[in-house]
Amino acid sequence: KNRITFTAGNHDLMFYYFIKHPSSPLGKSWIYNGSETTLDSYSNRYKEMNLHLNYIIKAPLILNLDDCFVSHAGISAFFSRKLGKKPLDDPVKLKSIVESDLNSEHGILWTRDKLMNLGKLQIVGHTRVDEVYYDKKSNVLFVDTAACTGNKLSAAIIDKSNVVETLSVETDSRDI
Template sequence: MVAVIGDVHGCFYTLTNLIEEVETEFPQAEIYLVGDLIDRGRHSCEVMDFIAERKIKFTAGNHDYMFYHYFRYPHSTLAEAWFSNGAEFTLKSYENRFERINEHIEVIKKAPLFFNLEDCFISHAGISIFYRNLINDLVLNDESVLNEILQEDIETDFGILWNRGPLLNIGKLQVVGHTRMSEPRYLKETNALYVDTAAISGNKLTAAIIEENRIEKFISVKTQSSDIY
């Protein structure tokens, strides 16, 4: 059993409230996040400290990658895109503690693009139908090959960090964030679950409780006003 949480975007107090509820009701569930831990909200630094301290597993999102590339590869396309995608609020959260940036970059650097679990497949934006002729059951069962294929396209609009198009039905439940929804949304035809419920827009942060590719329950908490501008 796993609990998969949608895009956090610096909403630290909302995140900790949600995790407290999840751990109270489903203490046996391992917690995962679909990425976009930072940017746009008030408390990106606090979110990263919390994730690192608790060793909570997450897939890196496009915002996390932009942050990482800005400080490690400042002339890359991802680095250049960061300042039009919430960078100023992230930098503000690191005021007077810029030493934390290097530590958090290392945490993001180690995060995988996906988790291929018994319970579900977790990534930030999902495996799109672009890969229908490239990814089969054999590839899905070889994480190194799958990772190599997906890494090649991380800057494209159909890649696993940016995709907003239809997802490939991979034979197990895909759980993704990235695309904002007012409520978590399951699409039967692609066996895909979208869990980004727009916390950064003042809506709510959601965790999907999943066991063996079955959605057991959704737990949501309203966004704390102190988390957003």
């Protein structure tokens, strides 16, 4: 069937928590972050909305693949002391830290900090860039090219931890 896997981001989880746990910090913050447009798009389609909410809450926060590490905002250098020099060697500890505080400004949903070099290519969104950007020092590929504001949607093809190609398509204003 569908083989697409995504990592949940701040807007995905704000949507989920707004509907399922509206008094939670993530739920409360969504009212300022796109709620009206999203809710309008589900008008009279509540079954579909619930399917999407279930898909969101089941989505992982991180994907540690053979070729790369994928997350929404990345692993902040703020966690360097806690995670050590080889954070991917202890996946249980990494997962625990990632999931410990979803509202943290340094966390996997929100960080705009300098990111850790994980010893593997890290692919992130969240921080908008005009063009797909590779930071060699931290070994991070930034792919959020601001489709939500009309720039473009971008992706990358990775093989053996190398960026083979980046792809971008212009945003259609009907999709915003």
